[in-house]
Amino acid sequence: MENKKRSPITVIVFAVLIGFLVIALLNGTVRPTQALVAKESLAPGTLLTADLVELRSIPAGGVPNDALRSIDELAGKMLTVGRAPGDFITTSVLGETAASGIPSQLEPGHVALAVRVTLASGVAGLIREGQTVTILGMLTPDVVQNAFSTNELPVNLLLPTPVTGAVIPAVAPTPSATATPQPLQAPLARIAITGVKVLLVPQTFRYQELPPDADSNEQMFASSMSNSSQSGSVIVLDVPTAPVEIVPGLSVNPATLLAALDEYGKLHLALEPSTGLELSEILTLNLGELYESLNEDK
Numbered sequence: 001m002e003n004k005k006r007s008p009i010t011v012i013v014f015a016v017l018i019g020f021l022v023i024a025l026l027n028g029t030v031r032p033t034q035a036l037v038a039k040e041s042l043a044p045g046t047l048l049t050a051d052l053v054e055l056r057s058i059p060a061g062g063v064p065n066d067a068l069r070s071i072d073e074l075a076g077k078m079l080t081v082g083r084a085p086g087d088f089i090t091t092s093v094l095g096e097t098a099a100s101g102i103p104s105q106l107e108p109g110h111v112a113l114a115v116r117v118t119l120a121s122g123v124a125g126l127i128r129e130g131q132t133v134t135i136l137g138m139l140t141p142d143v144v145q146n147a148f149s150t151n152e153l154p155v156n157l158l159l160p161t162p163v164t165g166a167v168i169p170a171v172a173p174t175p176s177a178t179a180t181p182q183p184l185q186a187p188l189a190r191i192a193i194t195g196v197k198v199l200l201v202p203q204t205f206r207y208q209e210l211p212p213d214a215d216s217n218e219q220m221f222a223s224s225m226s227n228s229s230q231s232g233s234v235i236v237l238d239v240p241t242a243p244v245e246i247v248p249g250l251s252v253n254p255a256t257l258l259a260a261l262d263e264y265g266k267l268h269l270a271l272e273p274s275t276g277l278e279l280s281e282i283l284t285l286n287l288g289e290l291y292e293s294l295n296e297d298k
Contacts, residue, residue, distance in 0.1 A: 035058055035088060036054070037085075037089065038086065041085060044082050045079065046078060053074070068094075105199060105238065110238055115237060122205065125201075131198050133196050133272060136269075137266070138187060187287045194277050194279065195272070200235060202234070
């Protein structure tokens with residue numbers, strides 16, 4: 001049988017097609033395009049302006065899909081994640097300014113309230129925006145006594161001034177009252193409110209775990225944030241203002257309650273499941289009664 005010879009035209013056509021495909025592929029990958037990058041180290045919460053970023057020409061294949069390509073796109077944006085010099089500015093690391101973003105998230109009858117937290121009371125920084133928390137309040141007798149204590153008033157304000165020549169009637173002796181047993185004065189703990197939505201958690205308070213291959217800049221940035229979180233922070237909560245019954249016969253405004261506990265008592269946040277938290281009964285813990293009960297069992 002005779003060997004069939006391939007037409008040189010067919011080979012040339014295939015070579016031209018492959019060449020065009022390679023050129024098209026390289027053009028889409030290597031072709032330079034402009035993207036916004038950080039001009040210097042930028043901390044979380046930085047409001048971006050034109051002097052903090054620059055347009056850099058980069059091969060298209062190395063630019064993230066959500067990278068910003070114009071300075072005009074920075075209007076009203078702030079960083080939620082820190083950036084090192086040369087890092088891309090992408091939509092995933094940007095957020096609206098707190099002043100314009102939080103009010104639009106509030107339902108009617110709700111307010112944004114900031115409370116102080118530490119690593120212990122703030123779930124070690126694991127809390128994120130959009131999650132819900134249960135808030136536990138704690139009060140101690142000495143805090144309550146100090147909050148309600150007043151300075152001594154002058155005697156002439158406590159007792160009427162006698163009038164010259166007036167006859168002061170005799171005061172009948174007051175009958176002695178039988179002492180009523182008082183509840184044991186000891187620290188109290190109780191769930192104050194559940195289902196509270198988290199609106200804002202500062203980046204410096206968030207728990208972060210570095211990968212083993214993290215570079216020195218990332219380690220230094222994480223170390224500075226860790227030092228900041230050790231000293232505590234504040235988080236912003238979405239709190240309803242409609243009165244709720246704390247104990248039978250006592251209803252309070254949740255916003256007022258949390259503000260008072262934050263100032264005069266202590267607050268602990270507990271992260272709720274994504275499906276929410278349902279409690280059949282809420283009990284108050286009296287540490288004094290607990291101590292006595294444990295001693296009685298000995």
